[in-house]
Every structure is written in C-alpha cells, then in structure tokens.
Amino acid sequence: MPAYINCKQHQTSACASLNTMEVPIISKFKVGLCQLTVSSDKNQNLIRAHNLIKDAAQQGARLVVLPEMWNCPYSADGFAKYAEDFENGDSSPSFSVLSEVASCYGITIVGGSIPEWCNGRLYNTCCVFGPDGKLKAKHRKIHLFDIDVPGDISFKESDSFAAGDEPTIVDTDIGRIGIGICHDMRFPELAMLYRAKGAHIICYPGAFNMSTGDLLWELVQRTRAADNQLFVATCSPSRDSAGCYTIWGHSTLVSPFGEIIATSEHEETVVVAEIDYSEIQLTRESLPLEKQRRSDIYQFIEIAPRRP
Numbered sequence: 001m002p003a004y005i006n007c008k009q010h011q012t013s014a015c016a017s018l019n020t021m022e023v024p025i026i027s028k029f030k031v032g033l034c035q036l037t038v039s040s041d042k043n044q045n046l047i048r049a050h051n052l053i054k055d056a057a058q059q060g061a062r063l064v065v066l067p068e069m070w071n072c073p074y075s076a077d078g079f080a081k082y083a084e085d086f087e088n089g090d091s092s093p094s095f096s097v098l099s100e101v102a103s104c105y106g107i108t109i110v111g112g113s114i115p116e117w118c119n120g121r122l123y124n125t126c127c128v129f130g131p132d133g134k135l136k137a138k139h140r141k142i143h144l145f146d147i148d149v150p151g152d153i154s155f156k157e158s159d160s161f162a163a164g165d166e167p168t169i170v171d172t173d174i175g176r177i178g179i180g181i182c183h184d185m186r187f188p189e190l191a192m193l194y195r196a197k198g199a200h201i202i203c204y205p206g207a208f209n210m211s212t213g214d215l216l217w218e219l220v221q222r223t224r225a226a227d228n229q230l231f232v233a234t235c236s237p238s239r240d241s242a243g244c245y246t247i248w249g250h251s252t253l254v255s256p257f258g259e260i261i262a263t264s265e266h267e268e269t270v271v272v273a274e275i276d277y278s279e280i281q282l283t284r285e286s287l288p289l290e291k292q293r294r295s296d297i298y299q300f301i302e303i304a305p306r307r308p
C-alpha cells in the first residue's frame, strides 16, 4: 500500500430495498464530489485525490466522484505521457490508489477519468470501484470532444483518444449508476438509455471549459436529471487559468426534479450532499413522464429489457 494511504475501515449496514433494483441498496446516503486541483506532477495528483476522497469519506460520503482527467492536465500533448495500462496493476498507480482508497474507507468510487493504454490505443476511461476495492466497471468516453469555434475554442480530443463503444451501467450497494464522461452528457439518448435500464443516478466526471461551461454545464446536467427523473452528479477539476484549457469547475448534484442540491465555485473543494432515492419515486408519481410519453408518435431508442 503506498505510504500516502493510511486509513481506517468505515462500515455501515443500513440497507433498504428500492423497487427498481433486484438487490437491496442503501436508499439515503451522502455523495462526495472531489473538485481537485490537477497539476503536472502525477504523484501530487494522486496524493491530492487521496486526501480529498478521505475528506469526503470522513464527512460521511458513501459514493465519491472524481473529475475527468484527475491524474494529468487536460492537454493533448500530455495524455500519452500520463496514460496507464490497467491490465498491469504495477504500472497503474492511479488505478491502484483508487482501489486501495475505496476498500480503506469502504466506499464506492466513480474514479473520474484518466488516460488508459490498451492494445496500442489511448482511451479516456473511468473506473468504478466497490467498497471492497474491486473494479466494478470501466467506462470509455463514447463521445469525444471535438470543437472548433473560430476565435474562441479549438480542441480535438479524437486526435488523442479512441472512442469507447459501450454504455456503462453498474449495480452497487448505493444503487444503479450510469456513467458518462463530460461530452457524453450532451447526448440525451445515453441518459435515456440509463433511465430505461433503471439507473438511480448518472455520474458524469467532466472538465467543461470557459467557452461552453457558463452557458451549458449546469443547463445540460439539470436537463438530463429532469428529463429522466433521476439524480445527476458531475465532478470537475478546479480551475487552473495557467494552462491552455481553462476549466469551468462547478461540480454539482442535481435532484430528479432538476433542482440543484449542492454545487461549488471553481476552487478546489469537496462537495458533500445527501441523496434520497425516495425523491425519484415521488417525482415520477407526481409527474409521470413515462406514462405521458407518446411513443406512438416518436421513438428514438429501443427500450432495452431489464438485465436478468
């Protein structure tokens, strides 16, 4: 175990069953969003991530979310240098740190994202760890962020990364979680798919920028939550104005009604807030969008059958 990991096991046993899942889950719990400052020093980033996760766990968070690209600056010229191969644990310190911290504190971690090397390709990948420290799921960013607004912002993520080609939904002791990374949030179909598959919450590690952040970061996540009547959690790195890509920040938790439960500014911080899954049912009962939906007039996605 790396020297910077030093913690005691935290356990709770309060469980309640929620009718959208087959397994008993905790229906009321705290989530922690670790809006950490990312530098070019990978080891420092690992230490910071550990410290913020510890802070969130000590404030009672059972689910902790990290930002997109938390082990390296969001910069095309650095992704390959910071990339890790998860198949080979020894060469993946970021992966190991999250696994160890998850088991140390007995929490679920949606591990933001880091550059992943696999078979000669680079992916923007989020790993989800359970309270036993085991990897539960891996999401590779599906929609790469290519943008060119003359005189404003130009970025081509597809020059660096290959796109993932699978949605990711994972059952945990704190509910069914759908995963998307940053630009994935722009695509309502992915969130609809997660809703159809019974997700309670969608976690979007992100790193929006100063051009689209102010206008759209909050709007899009509230829309995903309100349209699908589920919780949405986003987590961004803090703002670093020194780099060429200035990050918007504002990690946020949104309720199934589209309300902001908790948010932050752009500095390094840990947002801890409570989720109560009974709000999903309440929202869906008071405004039964699924019943009101006119699938006879429009149908954008196949509603996939529940997993056995």
Ligand SMILES: O=C(O)CCC(=O)C(=O)O
Pocket (backbone or CB within 6 Å): 144, 145, 181, 182, 183, 184, 186, 206, 207, 208, 209, 212, 213, 216
């Ligand atoms: O969709 C946007 O406006 C920003 C997306 C982004 O920053 C990303 O995917 O990294």
